[in-house]
Amino acid sequence: MSEVRIKAEPRTEFGKGAARRVRRANKVPAVLYGHGTPPRHISLPGHELMLALKTPNVLLRIEGLPDGPDDGELALPKAVQRDVLTGFLEHVDLLVVRRGEQVEVDVPLKFVGTHEPGGILEEHLVALPVKAEATRIPAEIEVSLDGLAVGGSIYVRDIALPQGVSAAADPDEVVVHLLPAPTAAQLAESVEGAAASAEAGES
Numbered sequence: 001m002s003e004v005r006i007k008a009e010p011r012t013e014f015g016k017g018a019a020r021r022v023r024r025a026n027k028v029p030a031v032l033y034g035h036g037t038p039p040r041h042i043s044l045p046g047h048e049l050m051l052a053l054k055t056p057n058v059l060l061r062i063e064g065l066p067d068g069p070d071d072g073e074l075a076l077p078k079a080v081q082r083d084v085l086t087g088f089l090e091h092v093d094l095l096v097v098r099r100g101e102q103v104e105v106d107v108p109l110k111f112v113g114t115h116e117p118g119g120i121l122e123e124h125l126v127a128l129p130v131k132a133e134a135t136r137i138p139a140e141i142e143v144s145l146d147g148l149a150v151g152g153s154i155y156v157r158d159i160a161l162p163q164g165v166s167a168a169a170d171p172d173e174v175v176v177h178l179l180p181a182p183t184a185a186q187l188a189e190s191v192e193g194a195a196a197s198a199e200a201g202e203s
Contacts, residue, residue, distance in 0.1 A: 003059045003074075003135075004052040008032075010066060011041040019091070028089045032062060032075060034096035040065065050089055053077060057105045057137045060094065076103065076134065097134035104131050104168050107138055111176065113146035119178040121145070128159065128175075129168040138162050143175060153177045 011022065011029065019029045027043040042065070052058050063072040075094040083090055097103060106127040115121065128141055143159055157171035 003061060004048075004055075005061045005063055005072065006044055006048055006052060007064045008042040008044055008062045009064065011043050014041065023088075023090070028092055030092040030094055032065075032073065032094045032096060034075075035098065037096065040067070044092070046089060049092065053080060053089070053092075056108050056139060059097075059135060059137070062094065074098065074134065076105070076137075099133075099135050101134045102131050103134045103137070104129060105137055106130075107132075107165075108140045109175070110140045110142050111145055112142050113144045115145040115148040115178050116150050116152075118181050119148075119150040120181055122177045122179050124174045124176060125156075125169075128156065130161070130165050131168050132165045136164055138165060141165075145176070148176075148178050150178050150180050 008030075009027070011018070013021070022029050022043045023046070025043075026046045028046050028049050030042050030044050031039050032042055033039040042062070044062075052060060057076060060075045060077070061072040062068065062075050065073060074097050076097055077092055078095045079091075079093040080089065081091040082088060095103075107130050108127050109125060111121070111123070130137075130141075132138070141159065141161065143154060145154075148154060154175045154177075155171065156167050156169050156173045156175060159167065159175065161167065
């Protein structure tokens with residue numbers, strides 16, 4: 001998996017005003033916690049952090065902590081707050097992890113291959129909860145659609161997972177279902193129904 005080194009600075013001021021000052025300096029307030037250590041309040045460079053978070057479950061090596069190891073703390077993003085209008089990062093919670101430690105994360109699914117023609121793909125899951133070693137979390141998991149027949153489904157139990165990765169979801173949960181395509185008569189009936197509803201709403 002991807003590992004990104006990023007330089008942190010300790011934060012000694014708290015509250016909304018202090019957080020705004022951090023963001024005006026193009027930095028992001030963050031909290032680093034886990035493994036029985038007290039929460040550490042830090043700030044991270046905004047642009048570097050934004051680029052790093054484009055990779056799902058990116059492993060961050062947090063450097064520059066006065067009370068941290070010389071080679072930095074390994075951490076996973078656990079909660080990311082963004083401005084609802086601009087999308088800018090406002091705050092990040094980071095979980096300290098250790099090499100060899102098992103963690104539970106959601107990994108994006110990538111659908112590949114070709115299903116039987118004449119169907120409409122209905123995706124029930126776009127990410128799969130898995131357990132994996134903290135330093136070996138896959139960036140994505142491929143789900144093959146080859147041979148999927150109309151009316152058929154792919155379940156969690158059907159997904160081929162990388163070595164060392166196990167699903168943390170119900171094996172019988174549906175991942176994707178191939179619905180029959182509507183007939184011309186069904187489409188016409190749907191259009192007529194929508195038109196009738198619109199007329200009723202206007203009257």
